[in-house]
Amino acid sequence: MNAKKKIFVLGLxxxxxVLSETVIAWHKNHxxxxxxxxxHFILGFFGAALLLALAKLLSHNFLSRPEDYYDE
Amino acid sequence: xxxxxxxxxxxxxxxxxxxxxHRLRQLVQxxxxxxAFLCVRAMTESPHGLGLQSMVLGFPIRWVxxxxxxxxxxxxxxxxxxxxxxxxxxxxSRLTAFAAAAYAGSSVGAVLAGDFLSxxxxxxxxxxxxxxxxxxxxxSRSLGALLRYAAVHLIxxxxxxxxxxxxxxxxxxxxxxxxxxxxARWMLLAAFLVNAAIPPFHAWLPDAxxxxxxxxxxxxxxxxxxxxxxxxxxxxxGSDILIGLGATAAVYGVVYALMENxxxxxxxxxxICQVGYMLCGIGLGTxxxxxxxxxxxxxxxxxKGLLFMATGAILHRCGxxxxxxxxxxxxxxxxxxxxxxxxxxxxxxxxxxNGYISKGMLLQALAQQHETLxxxxxxxxxxxxxxxIGLKLAYFAFWGTASEKKKAPGTEPVPVNMYAAMILxxxxxxxxxxxxxxxxxxxxxxxxxxxxQINSILGSLQLLAGTGVTFxxxxxxxxxxxxxxxxxxxxxxxxAGWILTRVCRPLGEFHMQVQSRWTAMxxxxxxxxxxxxxxxxxxxxxxxxxxxxxxFLLVTVIFLxxx
Numbered sequence: 001m002n003a004k005k006k007i008f009v010l011g012l013x014x015x016x017x018v019l020s021e022t023v024i025a026w027h028k029n030h031x032x033x034x035x036x037x038x039x040h041f042i043l044g045f046f047g048a049a050l051l052l053a054l055a056k057l058l059s060h061n062f063l064s065r066p067e068d069y070y071d072e
Numbered sequence: 073x074x075x076x077x078x079x080x081x082x083x084x085x086x087x088x089x090x091x092x093x094h095r096l097r098q099l100v101q102x103x104x105x106x107x108a109f110l111c112v113r114a115m116t117e118s119p120h121g122l123g124l125q126s127m128v129l130g131f132p133i134r135w136v137x138x139x140x141x142x143x144x145x146x147x148x149x150x151x152x153x154x155x156x157x158x159x160x161x162x163x164x165s166r167l168t169a170f171a172a173a174a175y176a177g178s179s180v181g182a183v184l185a186g187d188f189l190s191x192x193x194x195x196x197x198x199x200x201x202x203x204x205x206x207x208x209x210x211x212s213r214s215l216g217a218l219l220r221y222a223a224v225h226l227i228x229x230x231x232x233x234x235x236x237x238x239x240x241x242x243x244x245x246x247x248x249x250x251x252x253x254x255x256a257r258w259m260l261l262a263a264f265l266v267n268a269a270i271p272p273f274h275a276w277l278p279d280a281x282x283x284x285x286x287x288x289x290x291x292x293x294x295x296x297x298x299x300x301x302x303x304x305x306x307x308x309x310g311s312d313i314l315i316g317l318g319a320t321a322a323v324y325g326v327v328y329a330l331m332e333n334x335x336x337x338x339x340x341x342x343x344i345c346q347v348g349y350m351l352c353g354i355g356l357g358t359x360x361x362x363x364x365x366x367x368x369x370x371x372x373x374x375x376k377g378l379l380f381m382a383t384g385a386i387l388h389r390c391g392x393x394x395x396x397x398x399x400x401x402x403x404x405x406x407x408x409x410x411x412x413x414x415x416x417x418x419x420x421x422x423x424x425x426n427g428y429i430s431k432g433m434l435l436q437a438l439a440q441q442h443e444t445l446x447x448x449x450x451x452x453x454x455x456x457x458x459x460x461i462g463l464k465l466a467y468f469a470f471w472g473t474a475s476e477k478k479k480a481p482g483t484e485p486v487p488v489n490m491y492a493a494m495i496l497x498x499x500x501x502x503x504x505x506x507x508x509x510x511x512x513x514x515x516x517x518x519x520x521x522x523x524x525q526i527n528s529i530l531g532s533l534q535l536l537a538g539t540g541v542t543f544x545x546x547x548x549x550x551x552x553x554x555x556x557x558x559x560x561x562x563x564x565x566x567x568a569g570w571i572l573t574r575v576c577r578p579l580g581e582f583h584m585q586v587q588s589r590w591t592a593m594x595x596x597x598x599x600x601x602x603x604x605x606x607x608x609x610x611x612x613x614x615x616x617x618x619x620x621x622x623x624f625l626l627v628t629v630i631f632l633x634x635x
Contacts, residue, residue: 007544014537021530040451040531044538047452048459051323052542055330056549063331063557070556070565071213 014041077124077135078115078146078184079194081107082153082177086201089169097169098161104173105154108180112138112146124186131240133193134186137247140516141366145183145302147514148370149176151500152294152377159381159493160287171204172291179295183302187247191303192236195267199225202296205288206280214283220564224276228266235259247306255631260307268300270317270351271324274344275561278328281343282336282393286384289336293380294373297343301350301369310357318351319449326456331557335383335393335465339376342419342461345453346372352450353434356441359517364433366515371418371426371504378415378497379461382408385490386469390482395465395552399472404482409470411494416466418501420458420536423529426504429511432528433521455539462536463543468552 022037085104089097116138124136153176160168178197185191203222208214238256239245250257262273269277281292308314325345332338346368353365385408386401387393402409418425421432431454438447504511512519543550 003544007541010537010540010544014534014541017530017534017537021527021534024526024530038534040534041538043448043451044455044458044535045542046538047455047535048539048542049546051326051452051456052330052459052546052549055327058327059331059557063559064553064555065558067554067556 017041075124076111076114077181078108078111078150079177079181081111082173082180086170086173086177089173090166094164097166101157101161101169101173102154105150105157105176108153108177109147109150112143112150116143128189131189133189135181135190136184137186138184140514141305141362142183142302144366144370144514144516145298146180148373149179149183149295149298152373155377155493155497156287156291156294158496159290159384159490161489162487163285163287165285165287167204167207168285168287171201172287175201175205175291175295179299182299185247187244188236188239191247192232195232195263195299196229198296198299199229202292205292206284208283208285208288210285211283217280217283220561221276221280223564224266224273228263228273231259231266232263235263248309250307261311261313264300264303264308265317267296268304268347268351269297269344270321270347271344272560274321274324275559277343278337278340278559279561281340282334286388290377290380290384293339293343293376297347298369298373301347301354301365304351304354305362305365309354309362311355314351314355315443315446316355318348318353318355319446321345321348321351322450322453323456324348326453326460328557328559329460330456330464332460333395333552333554333556335386335395335398335469336380338395338460338465339379339383342379342457343372343376345457346376346419348453349431349434349450352443352446353437356437356443358437358441360433360437360440360520363515363517363519364430364437367433367511368427368430370514371430371501374497374501374504375415375418375425375427378411378494378501379419381490381494381497382412382415383465383469385486385494388490389484389486391484394554395468395472396554398469400470401472401482402470405470405486407491408486408494409466411491411498412470413462413466414498414501416458416462418505420462421454421532422536423524423532424502424505426501426508426511428505428532429508429523432523432532433519436521451535455535455542458536458539459543463540464550464552467543467550 018038018041081104085100088100092100115136125132125134127133153172156172156176157169160172163169175198178194178201182191182194182198185194199222203218203225206214206218206221235256238254238259239250242251242254242256245251250260266273266276277297281289283289284292304314322345325341325343325348329338329341329345332341350365350368350372353361353363353368355361383393385405386398389405390398390401392398414425418427421428431450435447435450438444438450508523512521
């Protein structure tokens, strides 16, 4: 499976998940307050993206050192 | 039997491990946790067992107090001890077997402790025995990590000790009845935060845990932080400050894990992240919050143990735990891949595994108290967890892009007992995830939670799918490089030296100059020489000490003035 195909399958699965949430029931989630269908998908996507961006920014600009940094 | 402290069989096993030959030692390793379990059962069933007391130096010490909160932790620790022993069964190292059993014994003792004196006693024993597990003959860096670990825990222990003295001076207090405004409370908080590895007190954990042997690190992953979580649940339930600290820890751990190249260090940062979740539940203080925190602690002992076992097996096989040197293991080790993924999905909250249950309970508890922001932060941290453990680590270790030249060969066979331990741990994760009702029965309070609502299942799957899409489009950002990232430990590994050369030495030189001028001046004046003698006896290297002492005194004075 090439990369494009993988992304397509993943996208399809995500769309199905969001759709099924819309269709089946979107009165209330387990935590007791109403959420729009797809909220968790958005949270997963942007949560991971934001945290990754933050990690890479911090590491690249401030925190990254060679592996033997502490050995001197 | 019903008056035998459950830690004693484990301590006995530790001593036996030092003298017995390999085969008999294996037998002891596999039976001692059962004996400990039977002791706990006997104690819960007999009313006399609960009053194990003795006098030490004129203080009455209550060694055992059993209730539902302690029991679930004790059971989890004992089961994990057995699984860890099975994992380490092939190891010829007497020292590992000794330290692991003694560490497990002290953890059990700490969870069962009936007052602060006995808790402190076992707390310190845990620090000592766990330090032994950090020592790894194969890694020259491990000794330094061990010493730093010991130093940090010594300081944490001093806080605990001061608190215990204070409490005793005030006439003693039971574990759950600490006065709100007592200074002992703050000292205890500091001591517990050190052991729970909550930022900024956390740096010892990612520094030390990745250094041990594959077996040693598995044991390290299970006890210290979870016993600290238990201590928080016992003494600090409902303290608002824990919610903020916990949420910060969750994000902090996940961000560092996303940067990390060393597999075991990555997992170590995730311990910090997951302990953050537990603290949020404890900070809520509601029955559902404490339940969720206990459930997550138990779950974490299992799936984090499983992840350390799997990465330990890779280290055992390839001799390295660096993602940048690994790759392509999926074809060689399909079973290990499956077991690793089970652990990774469990920690990420995949329906059907135990992480899904405990995270769901925690989110419900947060929603009941209208902590929506914290709920979202923890959901985002869950996405980051799946990203770094479930996708990044798995991708680079089992598929991977490392060039053939750099790739570690991987020839050492993985012992059967390692696989057996991982399979059993996976089975427990799945059992608790699929049939949570039995698990609910062990929790300290009645459970009001319906795990398998269609919305929550869909929500969890969506979260994982969303994270997967980010992973698929992240591209170059994913690259792992052989490097390390600075953390708080920089301050005591490099910063102290920097302060010494840049601040103390010039200060010292300045002091010497002033001193010689003074001496000359005073000698000219032919005055009384006593102040000169005092001045000369003063060592310029004492400046840092002076700073700390002055700072400590200042804080004490401010504190006392504020009361």
